[in-house]
Amino acid sequence: MDSALGIFGSQSWLRPAGIGAASAHDLTVAMAIGLGVVFVVVMALIALAWRADTAPRGWWIWSGGVIVPLGAILLILLGSTMALLAMTRAHDDALVIDVTGHQFWWDIVYDPEGAAVRDANELVLPKDRPVTLRLHAEDVIHSFWVPSISGKMDMVPGRTNILTLTATRTGLFRGQCAEFCGVGHPRMAFEVRVLDPGAFDDWLEQTGGEARKAARPDLQDGREVFETAGCAACHEIRGVAEGARMGPDLTRIGARRSLGAGMWRMSQGALAGWIADARAMKPGAQMPGYTQLSGPDLRAVSAYLASLK
């Protein structure tokens, strides 16, 4: 089976796609250049001192030893760091998205006080619009990080941390939990899709409603397996079984590119493998294996989930 690592495009801040990542990038480049200049100047001064035969005057010591390092360099660095921090604070007109870290997946609710559209394991963002992420954790500390777009922020149980970001380039990016949270931690990733604002609105509207109806008899069988095998104790499919939150929302599972929080390329085969034995595909996954399902039942339920787009 195809591992999904690396199919989600960029996870690099060297080609930034968000305001936070761009300023971190610019600050790093400016620091590297600035420190290069300081290095050359200091080396030149040492060479001069080596050749001079009188001791340096007080003025040299005050300016080179105190004023330049403290005043110029530290203040500039402090100022730009503060400006960067200010960018991560909340905006009034921003789109609000609740993101909750679970072992080892992501629950996502768009516009929680309005349309409240729930999805999981992929984050879709409108280009050039500020977004306020309200970060929560269900069980242990996780950390939200999309290196191409923004700096990271911890997700702490019982707290709400705010991260404001603005994506500036459409495309596919990769996010990753950045705080060790248990065995499944390295496999707690997600995909980030940045869409043009119009496409984002369409996507949100389409994602909001109930799940697509099971159109064929085999898909209806699959829905029945979902309802009778106990899946609905942990998973929601809007319009079929609602309210369970222990596992990712599956209303649009077939539309995700990846399965298992950014781990495997989505396909009916991967879904069947996952349902039969999730822990074989993702050590530590908090979902029981369903080896007892008959072959036809497993096929039907995975075909049904794949059809939910």
Ligand code: HEC
């Ligand atoms: C005890 C709760 C529980 C039950 C019961 C359960 N699951 Fe899960 N399921 C989870 C959890 C938790 C995850 C997330 C695991 C992870 O990614 O670490 C998950 C993940 C999944 C995923 C991947 C979702 C994604 O976004 O990639 C699918 C598909 C899935 N379950 C299908 C099923 C089906 C079908 C059944 C019934 C046959 C079922 N589950 C029963 C808890 C459960």
Ligand SMILES: [Cu+2]
């Ligand atoms: Cu985590």
